[in-house]
Amino acid sequence: MLALVRLRRGVVGESRRVCHLIPVPTGPVPGHLTALCGESIFPGEAEVLDGLRGMPCHACLVRSAPSGTGLLANAG
Template identity: 45%
Template structure:
């Protein structure tokens, strides 16, 4: 499992919400991720949870819809200042 991106600099930058397009992953893996911008690698977005998406593989979302990526939500909430969120249990 990829490493979780949990920097302490806060959720003050630009980010996008996106999920994998149908057919790129199994239906149960089509969760909405939080991707910080700008991307560190051209053509690749890396979500807070470590999920990587490339151009043409993601549907950009204009609002939160569908099943969210829980790991992305926890990191985004911590970065936004919700310090009472416990560390996530690793399975």
């Protein structure tokens, strides 16, 4: 399962407040969470979003896409 999170205002500038995809841990809560793009998210730095909104992190999107040949053959 993935969570959609965005860094809070004041933690980073507005241009860096993108929506990251973070795998939800199944065990104990770690000291920080790591987005699919590699960004570390620490407690109190981000807000969990309840739906799609804001600018997505392009690197997270690329890493979440299924791999394989022909998946985008009929796109567009």
